[in-house]
Amino acid sequence: MKKDSKYQSGCPVAYGLEVFGDRWSLLVIRDMAVKGAKTYGELLDGWEGISTNILAQRLKQLEEAGILVKTQDPDNRRSFLYSLTPKGRDLAPVLAEIALWSAKYNEAGHAMTGFSDKVQMDRERVVSRIRKGELP
Amino acid sequence: MKKDSKYQSGCPVAYGLEVFGDRWSLLVIRDMAVKGAKTYGELLDGWEGISTNILAQRLKQLEEAGILVKTQDPDNRRSFLYSLTPKGRDLAPVLAEIALWSAKYNEAGHAMTGFSDKVQMDRERVVSRIRKGELP
DNA sequence: ATTTCTACTTGCGAATTGCAAGTTGTTATG
DNA sequence: CATAACAACTTGCAATTCGCAAGTAGAAAT
Numbered sequence: 125m126k127k128d129s130k131y132q133s134g135c136p137v138a139y140g141l142e143v144f145g146d147r148w149s150l151l152v153i154r155d156m157a158v159k160g161a162k163t164y165g166e167l168l169d170g171w172e173g174i175s176t177n178i179l180a181q182r183l184k185q186l187e188e189a190g191i192l193v194k195t196q197d198p199d200n201r202r203s204f205l206y207s208l209t210p211k212g213r214d215l216a217p218v219l220a221e222i223a224l225w226s227a228k229y230n231e232a233g234h235a236m237t238g239f240s241d242k243v244q245m246d247r248e249r250v251v252s253r254i255r256k257g258e259l260p
Numbered sequence: 261m262k263k264d265s266k267y268q269s270g271c272p273v274a275y276g277l278e279v280f281g282d283r284w285s286l287l288v289i290r291d292m293a294v295k296g297a298k299t300y301g302e303l304l305d306g307w308e309g310i311s312t313n314i315l316a317q318r319l320k321q322l323e324e325a326g327i328l329v330k331t332q333d334p335d336n337r338r339s340f341l342y343s344l345t346p347k348g349r350d351l352a353p354v355l356a357e358i359a360l361w362s363a364k365y366n367e368a369g370h371a372m373t374g375f376s377d378k379v380q381m382d383r384e385r386v387v388s389r390i391r392k393g394e395l396p
Numbered sequence: 397a398t399t400t401c402t403a404c405t406t407g408c409g410a411a412t413t414g415c416a417a418g419t420t421g422t423t424a425t426g
Numbered sequence: 427c428a429t430a431a432c433a434a435c436t437t438g439c440a441a442t443t444c445g446c447a448a449g450t451a452g453a454a455a456t
């Protein structure tokens with residue numbers, strides 16, 4: 125999708141969107157930051173159903189962008205562990221603000237997640253926890 | 261692009277991304293919120309060069325989503341004025357957090373915009389101004 | 397030894413994107 | 427007032443990207 129994209133404008137918003145501004149990247153980051161997903165399989169079984177080829181592609185891009193790192197699972201040699209870097213965890217405020225906005229405007233209500241509630245209760249705490257590598 | 265997408269998961273992050281989670285929507289919103297772009301032509305001449313058919317499509321989607329409204333220019337009958345609704349302006353914190361993140365991690369530096377600087381100087385003020393419909 | 401698991405890769409039709417050119421109605425110009 | 431220029435799109439089409447399904451490779455369980 126985003127190679128070394130020609131969309132370079134110098135705008136900070138555009139820079140961010142180059143890195144994670146597609147339909148899936150932020151959802152992968154959310155699964156890791158909010159749900160604590162660590163393996164390929166866990167990410168594949170996320171709430172929205174990303175397809176396997178797209179997931180593989182995004183993981184590679186996000187790794188190249190320094191958002192996450194891939195390591196061998198010490199307990200299972202056929203498994204890898206994905207984890208967010210500080211750069212990736214620093215996207216917590218972005219996730220939080222999107223959740224706050226959605227909580228305000230999504231009439232349908234948001235089931236299956238206490239994330240919105242937690243952020244509404246104490247945004248700083250949630251952001252701080254994610255930044256430290258903990259679950260919200 | 262996003263019809264009534266099947267990506268409904270109940271997750272607030274996913275809801276937000278359904279509305280503005282593509283390559284261009286947030287850039288259009290940024291052009292309006294930060295640059296004060298109001299007409300189709302101004303949006304076309306944005307920093308990144310969106311193509312005309314995509315712009316038309318996004319404007320329609322964002323209007324349907326209640327992010328912006330389209331009105332006749334009272335001074336020029338061949339021109340329309342696009343403006344953000346409160347729902348659209350409430351995305352200011354999202355733009356701000358993306359800008360802060362980019363300012364921290366974009367080595368290339370971000371020329372041609374004082375938005376990052378303004379947000380870094382006083383995030384609350386910038387968000388507040390955009391929420392009121394003023395330029396940051 | 398064979399099945400199962402984990403993490404992918406490959407193929408391919410369908411949808412989306414980007415570029416270029418054309419259209420419609422409006423205002424400015426000679 | 428005829429014509430050029432403008433503003434906001436629309437249309438066509440090639441190329442990229444996406445999503446589903448199926449297949450592969452190596453490790454672990456049975």
